[in-house]
Amino acid sequence: MEKAKEARYRIIYKQLKEKIESGEYKQGHRLKTEKELQEEYGVSRDTIRRALSHLENEDYIVKKPALGTFVKHKKSDYQLSKMESFTEQMKSRGISPSSEIISIELVSNPGRQVVKELLLGEQEKCYRITRIRKGDESPMAYEIAYIPRKLCPNLQKHLDDTSSLYQIYEEVYHHKMGDGRIKLEADMPGIEIQKSLGISHDSPVLRMECTMQLEDGTPLYYVECYYIGAKYYFSTILPRK
Numbered sequence: 001m002e003k004a005k006e007a008r009y010r011i012i013y014k015q016l017k018e019k020i021e022s023g024e025y026k027q028g029h030r031l032k033t034e035k036e037l038q039e040e041y042g043v044s045r046d047t048i049r050r051a052l053s054h055l056e057n058e059d060y061i062v063k064k065p066a067l068g069t070f071v072k073h074k075k076s077d078y079q080l081s082k083m084e085s086f087t088e089q090m091k092s093r094g095i096s097p098s099s100e101i102i103s104i105e106l107v108s109n110p111g112r113q114v115v116k117e118l119l120l121g122e123q124e125k126c127y128r129i130t131r132i133r134k135g136d137e138s139p140m141a142y143e144i145a146y147i148p149r150k151l152c153p154n155l156q157k158h159l160d161d162t163s164s165l166y167q168i169y170e171e172v173y174h175h176k177m178g179d180g181r182i183k184l185e186a187d188m189p190g191i192e193i194q195k196s197l198g199i200s201h202d203s204p205v206l207r208m209e210c211t212m213q214l215e216d217g218t219p220l221y222y223v224e225c226y227y228i229g230a231k232y233y234f235s236t237i238l239p240r241k
Helices: 002-021 034-041 045-057 086-092 112-118 165-172 191-197
Strands: 061-064 068-071 076-079 097-107 126-135 138-148 177-187 205-214 219-228 232-235
Touching: 002 034, 002 045, 034 045, 045 061, 086 097, 086 138, 086 165, 112 138, 112 219, 138 191, 165 177, 165 219, 191 219
Parallel strands: 076 232
Antiparallel strands: 061 068, 097 126, 126 138, 138 219, 177 205, 205 219
16 A cells, blocks of 8 residues: 555656656746645645655755745856856756846946946946846846947847847947956845845845956946846866866
8 A cells, every 4th residue: 555655656746847847837837736736636635745845855846835836946057168148048948038128228427347347438328238137037137237339339229128138249230259257256135136036135146247358358348147046056167287
């Protein structure tokens, strides 16, 4: 009897796992309640709980009190071996990228750090683009990008919720991008970022600063990006010489 019960629990676990891995149950999908699953499979609640517990232990699902059980967001690997756009990162992982544009501004006083990174002249204007970056319609990061107007005039005409800035740089303005310099640190998000990403005040974010140059060394953009800590990790391969 115990062996049959164990076998049934394994079958349910494998079926739910397969639906998650195949994408039938996408990230953030709310699973049926224990009672509904119990009725669907015709088993005891203990059997369902064992199946769900196994999925939870393997990081496939997360239980949220009073809300239900959800397919967990698997962390995206931001590899530091080459410069990739957010769009390229998401597509390479089978995730549909999109953005929610909060604002596009043309500013003449973007702040000392931005002026320093972009080598802006006095009163030289740059675009400040604030977006929420999404994967499969779920918020992944809060991004503020600064681009000199002289390098990308009328940039706002080419930008929408499905645009990739990298694609615009290369295909619209025909820029040849060179090296990028990245700085990473853990941070606690401000209220605006918390609300935009739908995270609590005590949820950490990974703050990235990046300055990208053209092949001739001219700074093309400077970006501050706040990645949800629970959805990202950064990796690289370092040779020992």
